[in-house]
Amino acid sequence: MVERPAYLHCPMCGIEFERAGSVCERSCPISSACKTVRCPACDYEFPEDARSVTWVRRLFRRRNAVPRPPMDEQAVALDSLSAGEKAELLELSCMSGSRRNTLTVFGLTPGTVITLLQRSPSFVIRVGETELGLDREIAEGIYVKRV
Amino acid sequence: VGKSVVFKNLTGQRVIISNYPGTTVEVTRARTRLNGGEAELLDTPGVNDLAQRSEDARVTREILAEHPGAVLLQVADAKNLRRALLLTLQLAELRRPMVLVLNMMDELWRRGGRIQVKKLSRILGIPVVRTIAVHNSGTDRIRQAIARARPPQLEFRPQGDLTKAYERNQARLARAGEILAETYTLVPPKQPPFSMRLGFWAMHPFKGLLVLALLLAAVFWFVGLVGAGSLVNLLEVNLFQQRLSPLAIRGVDAVLPFPHVHDVERISSTISFPLTPAHGIPLYASTRDAIGTAYELDPAAPLTFWQEVLRFLHDFLVGEYGVITMAVSYALAIVLPIVTTFFLVFGVLEDSGYLPRLSIMVNRLFRMMGLSGKAVLPMVLGLGCDTMATMTTRILDTRRDRLVTTLLLALAVPCSAQLGVLLAMMARISAAAATVWVVLILAVMFAVGWLTARIFGGEASDFILEIPPMRRPMLGNVLTKTFSRLEWYLKEILPLFVLGTAILFLLDRLGLLRVIAAIGRPLVAGWLGLPPETINAFLIGFMRRDFGAVYLLDASTGPDPLLNPHQILVAMVTITLFMPCVANLFMIAKEQGKKTALAMTAFIFPFAFVVGGLVHHVGRLVGL
Secondary structure, eight states, X not given: OOOOOSEEEOTTTOOEEEGGGOOOOTTOTTTTTOOEEEOTTTOOEEEOOHHHHHHHHHHHHHHHHSXXXXXXXXXXXXXXXXXXXXXXXXXXXXXXXXXXXXXXXXTOOTTOEEEEEEOSSSEXXXXXXXXXXXXXXXXXXXXXXXX | OXXXXXXXXXXXXXXXXXXXXXXXXXXXXXXXXXXXXXXXEEEOOOOSOTTOOSHHXXXXXXXXXXXXXXXXXXXXXXXXXXXXXXXXXXXXXXXOOEEEEEEOHHHHHHTTEEEOHHHHHHHHTSOEEEOBGGGXXXXXXXXXXXXXXXXXXXXXXXXXXXXXXXXXXXXXHHHHHHHHHHHEEEOOOSSOXXXXXXXXXXXXXXXXXXXXXXXXXXXXXXXIIIIIIIIHHIIIIIIIIIIIHHHHHHHHHHHSOOSEEEEEEEEEEEEEEESSSSOEEEEEEEEEEEEEEEEEEOTTSOOOHHHXXXXXXXXXXXXXXXXXXXXXXXXXXXXXXXHHHHHHHHHHHHHHTHHHHHHHHHHHHHHHTTOOGGGHHHHHHHXXXXXXXXXXXXXXXXXXXXXXXXXXXXXXXXXXHHHHHHHHHHTTSOHHHHHHHHHHHHHHHHHHHHHHHHHHOSOOOOOEEEEOOOOOOOHXXXXXXXXXXXXXXXXXXXXXXXXXXXXXXXXXXXXXXXXXXXXXXXXXXXXXXXXXXXXXXXXXXXXXXXXXXXXXXXXXXXXSOSSOHHHHHHHHHHHHTSOOBHHHHHHHHHHHOHHHHXXXXXXXXXXXXXXXXXXXXXXXXXXX
């Protein structure tokens, strides 16, 4: 079975969307044999080469799996902080564009000071006056510097 | 951030308002008088970012595109000005007249924050208004500001890679930070307010569990004992059986006369203030002789054809399957008190801001089901009404999450009406059997959730959840919300109950009920080990499972119950796993497509019988 990525990028408008969100016309006669996907935002149809995507993705993943050379020697992932610690955000890495954007619009930009309020049962952080609940998996991709 | 409250203040229209993001999933519109003219106001779902992939952002983008001439009213949380300015900068790129409303000023002040509104207004080039919408303060200022609305006079073009939304948002946030530095100051108070500390306790690993246990006990006491116990007793026995039903029967007898004599029963009841499921303080006891639905005909004088017609109508209204004696009394005397108490409690919980904290507590458990903790909101809402909850699954980001949550809601989350009835049935069985029921339903939820998530593939939504501050629920809002939900509920269940009763009545009259009972006998009597009469319950359970549950409750109470405790457990499990109601089916079809709705139906009903039968056979083997 070919591994398919859950998220696709539209080459036309750059939006990222879920595969399940790209359903085409139900009545289309070639639906099962069709190899193209349609962007839900701009309706641009593009071929989805499963193999090359997998290959690219694997490459991408391997590069991400190795921790990036920290731009700062004190850079640690958020999940290594203990509850109550304050830290300055360095960068959001190892995550899909949409996840990165969701965190960004909640105010998580490089240079922002965040407080880790608790680690269990879920991670809770404080950014300005916003409190956010996070999965450990997401916390692992947030790189910070203790202050 | 209070868009719906502002909307309510401006239009006077009732809308559902709660203390967590994502309450508004449907667009509400209303006409209102504004500055001498009339205007139409649209309430949109909340967004943090216009470019987001979520359903809410899509709906909001569509509204913006459909109404090119409209004035934009951005309602912002004053505490989180930086995030609000991000959206303001995005909206500014549209070059449309707008007003910025800074809401929740009281919370900002309490946290020691100050915003220089005039300066902010000058920088952005649009009117900026301060409000505390829940206290209806600042509404007039919004009205005046709408007249002064104009496109932002702000020159800002975000740099960065056009295909990467977050890079542009980072640029916008950087600009927002500059504006913030000029207009916003924060001197936090030394001691955090009590509500904030309470908020932390509610998500603390140990204290949080304690809070949860206390809440569950309180909800069980109020809904299960006061609502489903005392109030139902009061309404069903004291009001309906002792007074209203005899009155209705006499009234119908007077209008549709044919020679017959109703049996008289002695009905006694005690209303008590409940302390535990078995104990209570008796408040009021009464015994009355009242006539019931059963009657005897004079065997010496056969009825004429005309009298037979009258008898048919009589039975349709006040017979065993009568519209008044069954449908109306089930709906108003049993279901109504239960859902009222539930909606009251639920309204308080919603407004307090506890539910997002519950998500934090159970996120890991939900992960095991292949769902994200965000699915807690629809699931808990499902305990109120599964149909409403199915609509709320829109707050979930991925299709897989929406699908799995919808299925679990339809399969295993009992709605308030049914839950109350089930709690009442639970009082008839041992604590061990009740535990079996709870554990079994939870196990089914986990197993089915995990399997569907596996089969469907895709990814679970990211768990990134904003936690609103704990707030004191306002009685007025809780009551309004309860009333509008009750109105919706009654409008929906009364016709269905009447229809269900009418179908049962006709089946009974045509002798089909016996035929169906004979067909269903192997299933109900053989496989489930229940008395064949209970086929009626499952039959109407197809229409509304709480209606079926009420029927089963009827069969399991009284001096000589039809069902023994083991059978009650089997019946409870089976009816819990039924699909909630026809309305829920339609809602699933609307949200997820007809095919999905059909597939779910085809899975749920056989599955309910399979599990019920297993409980029967395994239970008998083990000797419960």
